Amino acid sequence: MSIQYHQVFPENTLTSYSGDAQTQVDFLLTYEGRALEMNSLRLNFDLDITPVGGADDFANVRSDPNLFYDESAGLHGCIESCVTSVNGAVIENLNSYARMVAMEEQSTMTANERNVASASCEGKVANQRLTNLFLRGVVAGEFVDNVDGTTSNYETALIEKPSASIKPRICLNKCFTEDGSLPLLSFSRSGVIRVSFRLARSTAFLFGEQSDGSSYALSNLRLTYVSRDDSRDLAPILARGVTNVKQAIASNSANIQAIIPGSARAVSVSFQPQSNENTAYHNNLQLYKIPSLSQVQYLFNDSTNQYITFIIKSEIESLERYLQSFKDTGSNSASLQNIISNNSYGLGTSLGQYVNLANSKFSIQIQSAIGTARNAGGDAVPMLAYIYFHTLLRL
Amino acid sequence: MYNKMSIYQSGSITRVLDPIIDITNNRVEFVLPSNTVLSSDMRLLNLGVTTSVADKGYNRFAGTSAVIRNLYLLSNGVTVDQLLDANTWLAFKETNKDYKNTVSIGRMKAGHDLGLVYNSRSSATEGNQLTNPITTKLTKTTAAATSKGTLSLNDVLPFLKASSMVPTTIYKDLRLVIEYETDIKKLVTTDNVTATILSTPFLSVEEMLDPAFIAQATSAYKGLGFMCIERDILNAPTVLATISGVDNTGDNNIANSLSLQTRAYDDKYVSRLLIVPKALASESYEGHTANIVAGGGGLGAVSLLKPKLNIVVNGTNKLSGNGVEGYSQIQGLLTDTWGDMCVSWQANTVGLFKQESVYLQHQNYVSYQGYMGINVNEFVQSLRLNLDYQAQFPPSTAQGEKHLASLNSPYSIMTFAECRKSIMVQPDGSFIISYM
Numbered sequence: 099m100s101i102q103y104h105q106v107f108p109e110n111t112l113t114s115y116s117g118d119a120q121t122q123v124d125f126l127l128t129y130e131g132r133a134l135e136m137n138s139l140r141l142n143f144d145l146d147i148t149p150v151g152g153a154d155d156f157a158n159v160r161s162d163p164n165l166f167y168d169e170s171a172g173l174h175g176c177i178e179s180c181v182t183s184v185n186g187a188v189i190e191n192l193n194s195y196a197r198m199v200a201m202e203e204q205s206t207m208t209a210n211e212r213n214v215a216s217a218s219c220e221g222k223v224a225n226q227r228l229t230n231l232f233l234r235g236v237v238a239g240e241f242v243d244n245v246d247g248t249t250s251n252y253e254t255a256l257i258e259k260p261s262a263s264i265k266p267r268i269c270l271n272k273c274f275t276e277d278g279s280l281p282l283l284s285f286s287r288s289g290v291i292r293v294s295f296r297l298a299r300s301t302a303f304l305f306g307e308q309s310d311g312s313s314y315a316l317s318n319l320r321l322t323y324v325s326r327d328d329s330r331d332l333a334p335i336l337a338r339g340v341t342n343v344k345q346a347i348a349s350n351s352a353n354i355q356a357i358i359p360g361s362a363r364a365v366s367v368s369f370q371p372q373s374n375e376n377t378a379y380h381n382n383l384q385l386y387k388i389p390s391l392s393q394v395q396y397l398f399n400d401s402t403n404q405y406i407t408f409i410i411k412s413e414i415e416s417l418e419r420y421l422q423s424f425k426d427t428g429s430n431s432a433s434l435q436n437i438i439s440n441n442s443y444g445l446g447t448s449l450g451q452y453v454n455l456a457n458s459k460f461s462i463q464i465q466s467a468i469g470t471a472r473n474a475g476g477d478a479v480p481m482l483a484y485i486y487f488h489t490l491l492r493l
Numbered sequence: 494m495y496n497k498m499s500i501y502q503s504g505s506i507t508r509v510l511d512p513i514i515d516i517t518n519n520r521v522e523f524v525l526p527s528n529t530v531l532s533s534d535m536r537l538l539n540l541g542v543t544t545s546v547a548d549k550g551y552n553r554f555a556g557t558s559a560v561i562r563n564l565y566l567l568s569n570g571v572t573v574d575q576l577l578d579a580n581t582w583l584a585f586k587e588t589n590k591d592y593k594n595t596v597s598i599g600r601m602k603a604g605h606d607l608g609l610v611y612n613s614r615s616s617a618t619e620g621n622q623l624t625n626p627i628t629t630k631l632t633k634t635t636a637a638a639t640s641k642g643t644l645s646l647n648d649v650l651p652f653l654k655a656s657s658m659v660p661t662t663i664y665k666d667l668r669l670v671i672e673y674e675t676d677i678k679k680l681v682t683t684d685n686v687t688a689t690i691l692s693t694p695f696l697s698v699e700e701m702l703d704p705a706f707i708a709q710a711t712s713a714y715k716g717l718g719f720m721c722i723e724r725d726i727l728n729a730p731t732v733l734a735t736i737s738g739v740d741n742t743g744d745n746n747i748a749n750s751l752s753l754q755t756r757a758y759d760d761k762y763v764s765r766l767l768i769v770p771k772a773l774a775s776e777s778y779e780g781h782t783a784n785i786v787a788g789g790g791g792l793g794a795v796s797l798l799k800p801k802l803n804i805v806v807n808g809t810n811k812l813s814g815n816g817v818e819g820y821s822q823i824q825g826l827l828t829d830t831w832g833d834m835c836v837s838w839q840a841n842t843v844g845l846f847k848q849e850s851v852y853l854q855h856q857n858y859v860s861y862q863g864y865m866g867i868n869v870n871e872f873v874q875s876l877r878l879n880l881d882y883q884a885q886f887p888p889s890t891a892q893g894e895k896h897l898a899s900l901n902s903p904y905s906i907m908t909f910a911e912c913r914k915s916i917m918v919q920p921d922g923s924f925i926i927s928y929m
Binding site: 101105159211214219221227231232238240241252256258264265320324 | 608623742811825869888
């Protein structure tokens with residue numbers, strides 16, 4: 099079965115795609131007479147960083163600009179949302195995309211496990227400090243420790259921009275067939291596929307003291323994918339999608355309700371103080387802990403339309419269920435140290451099976467101290483809940 | 494196909510074979526039991542070396558398996574399967590695992606140095622972060638004391654991996670021949686010692702005992718198809734940079750654009766292709782201090798500067814546009830083709846900013862995992878590699894910077910490809926091996 103590698107450029111071709119403009123980049127996937135190999139999409143780009151103090155800020159490590167990105171999401175953090183359309187119909191509209199990647203990554207891998215090629219090419223690293231070094235680029239030459247703090251450490255070295263080849267975690271990259279064969283989507287069935295990405299603001303991607311005024315842009319942007327011969331006798335394809343709902347919580351007793359189109363097998367929720375959303379300094383993808391969670395309750399109708407409700411009063415149990423809502427790999431970053439420092443935390447549960455949530459509401463009731471918690475200024479701290487339903491699509 | 498459990502139920506015995514020919518530091522040859530049926534799960538035991546000075550580490554990527562240069566499985570003098578430059582392939586296969594598998598049993602079996610660990614520092618504090626907390630296998634001066642490794646032959650001979658059993662009633666006079674590696678830089682991580690390969694490797698095979706089962710299995714055996722691993726070496730005659738004084742844009746660097754024709758895969762169906770560039774400049778594998786060997790000492794893949802790759806199969810570019818360019822895209826294509834790789838952070842690039850603070854002894858790790866890979870999946874009549882990279886004048890002759898010589902070097906581009914092969918048993922009991 100012959101294989102062909104394709105590469106497409108955005109419809110709106112630019113030399114540079116600014117994050118602050120929240121540029122939308124649309125790719126059209128064509129493969130006439132052939133079949134798309136699912137799970138083969140990659141977004142490739144170079145990253146241009148403009149620190150608030152100018153490029154010299156990155157030239158010497160002693161200047162130590164406080165600028166980072168989320169180490170678990172890697173350069174997925176550049177993407178705010180992603181819309182996938184097949185035959186003109188939207189099959190997945192995923193907002194708060196990068197947060198979902200951070201949640202999934204921290205729930206299924208330890209920091210050391212990012213020491214692999216699949217993570218490295220996506221700009222994922224083990225800790226915050228390494229993200230700062232990554233942003234400075236690839237160097238081929240001798241390091242000179244210029245103590246003035248401004249003269250470049252690599253005056254006699256080629257410096258290349260950091261680059262990434264990320265595998266977008268969208269439904270087209272999470273496909274399988276029931277018989278275990280390679281999932282292939284015939285062009286005669288799909289027509290042209292449109293994949294649209296909206297870039298994240300600089301304050302959503304970058305954080306740290308120098309993030310206020312720093313910016314980023316992507317260049318050399320292209321989407322690659324693989325096609326194979328179209329046998330026109332291809333197995334039906336199932337795809338794991340994600341549907342996102344975002345809701346603010348301001349009281350001690352919150353009731354979140356959602357109706358989603360289709361069936362879901364799990365739900366995962368993460369939190370962020372509303373005042374930190376897309377603001378400088380703060381990591382927009384940080385997975386904050388809820389103050390004094392005392393109880394969480396999930397209510398839904400199962401596949402036999404039987405009303406299910408269960409209450410979780412143990413915080414450890416709620417965290418364990420959150421980790422299981424992704425997949426239980428036995429690896430995760432949910433150490434006590436991480437959770438205390440507002441990382442790797444979330445709520446969620448596996449529903450045990452695919453449950454149709456199109457006709458009935460899914461409810462989450464959270465008892466906590468959100469309404470009574472106060473920040474240093476004495477103000478209430480409403481939180482945003484990002485709820486991700488793990489759905490199943492049939493292509 | 495036979496179910497292995499049914500073979501085990503018929504009664505078997507494990508035999509540990511000594512070589513019939515053993516020429517020190519050169520080759521060994523094993524003769525497998527004849528007129529019987531063997532399990533394909535064969536293992537080489539007692540692999541390793543003694544060194545003139547004790548406590549040297551084995552090859553960082555291949556571990557104890559670095560001793561195996563070439564490997565042949567012969568029946569009546571006919572090659573059933575073979576792997577040339579097996580230690581380069583094994584260095585790749587040890588890397589071609591996810592992190593958990595690399596650091597667990599893999600490290601214990603082979604004694605490599607893959608799967609570095611981040612220490613707990615997470616602030617902006619300077620300090621080494623990526624380290625190997627334990628060296629699992631060290632050499633000694635005596636055969637009894639030196640650390641030894643094992644190798645499953647399934648990892649190097651796809652014929653065995655595709656087989657559930659090996660009837661020597663059909664594969665008569667079956668022999669395993671191993672040619673040893675002699676380059677000290679490829680055996681251990683120190684190059685100012687002498688190494689002697691252990692003279693007592695053993696081959697562990699499982700032999701079936703039930704005559705009725707052997708007769709039935711022999712008559713039912715019709716052959717098999719498998720993906721053999723073929724190797725080719727291409728010469729990349731780099732135009733070297735001669736002007737020192739590189740700036741941040743690399744103005745004095747020399748762009749090399751090569752189109753390399755390989756003939757090894759003509760008239761074969763090629764599945765996956767692996768490309769392993771090896772630097773030929775003498776100081777390319779100089780480690781952090783004198784006599785320490787960096788990377789895999791030539792068993793790994795050096796990172797090219799500003800790399801760009803395309804392959805031309807039967808006159809057509811496999812990759813559209815400019816092909817793959819840059820470290821990340823090449824690495825992404827590699828993992829899509831071969832699966833995940835335990836590559837330390839940015840070790841596939843030529844260097845990262847302030848790598849001194851990220852790695853303990855960065856010279857030994859960074860820029861030695863520049864593998865490239867692509868899925869060909871075609872019957873090949875001609876295959877050409879289009880490879881672009883830059884040559885850069887080495888900035889310094891200081892020990893800690895000597896490894897940068899690999900950026901201004903001619904290269905030997907080693908390629909491995911999975912080629913479709915079949916063995917068909919004739920009615921008279923003989924067999925025919927052919928490419929499909």
